[in-house]
Amino acid sequence: MAQRDQTTRMCALTRAEKPVAELIRFVLGPDGVLVPDTEAKAEGRGVWISLSHDAVAEAVKKKVFGRSLKTEVGLPEDLPGLTELRLVQRYLGALSMAKKAGQFVSGAMKVRGLLETGNLIALITATDASADGRSKMVGPWKALHHAAREEGISGFDVPHFELLSSEQLGLALGLENVIHAALTKGAAAQAAVEKARRLALYTAKPTDEGTGRHAVDGDLLPNGQV
Template structure:
């Protein structure tokens, strides 16, 4: 069997041909307003922009959507933030499904136990976690794994709590399986999107 061909699309801002997975699709609503279509399922012609927040902000500024569609469209000024919110919602949904599937543990003690056993597909730390608690978890990872698992820290304790139907969640972990893989893919996409923000505020 031959390799599966990578689906590519052209970025409306940079004119680069990139894998569709590295881009964000935007669709036009019936009333002529541009909206994020992060699952790339909306009908009609779409506009693709490189999947990072700075690129979307620049596309809004340069009127790249109207140029690509060759027609006037309304573009919300906060479009880049709308994309971030949609990507966060996708991750929140995946984490909720992982918990229902029994593939997610919460609480420092349970997470520490999983780290010791080596049965962790991804470590999750709230973005507003105390530095000391975060450091201790990462030390456990370094002790227990030759290759550290992914570290998801793009959601706040409030967002994690809402995702999991619990009070504020600071520490959690995903165990290996399809549910974890889905959550990790969505977390990676969100991380790529907000990477420039993190560089600017020094959190990388």
């Protein structure tokens, strides 16, 4: 991930240089219709846009893709929505791979145990989790970071993602009632964390004051990551 972060590209909308981890690439398909290249591996000339639903929508509005590619570009009916769907699919696919590798744990008791020992690299909560159930996980999660600060451990970071519903998680993973989950150390789990960060960055929105799900101690954070 570090090497990917160091590689920069220019956002065709803002003209700002950014790490590719903060951008998403678009390419023309064989039929001349623009598609999101979420893994940035497709052949051909691409257009880089800041990893944001609003940025992609603005790029469509300002006809950035056609100007950048210097050709006529066909656009899907909802490119920002299609892009989000592809990012969701990549995230769920990565979670499935982490599960197969034994690096995905679900169930409140098991996840609570990992929080108490610190043997996790990410906490996952379904968007439809109850407020009480969520608080029982967020409390130990905050305590874990506080303990790391007290011990002077620099760079300690266990992100908390609230990105998908229990139904979405369950269907993708072949499990029932996935409300609380965690990722443990391993390459497959780390890949899932990276996919989650990208989805969280893309869907960033102001806090919904009705739920408080996207804020900690009054600070606004990316949608789905607290």
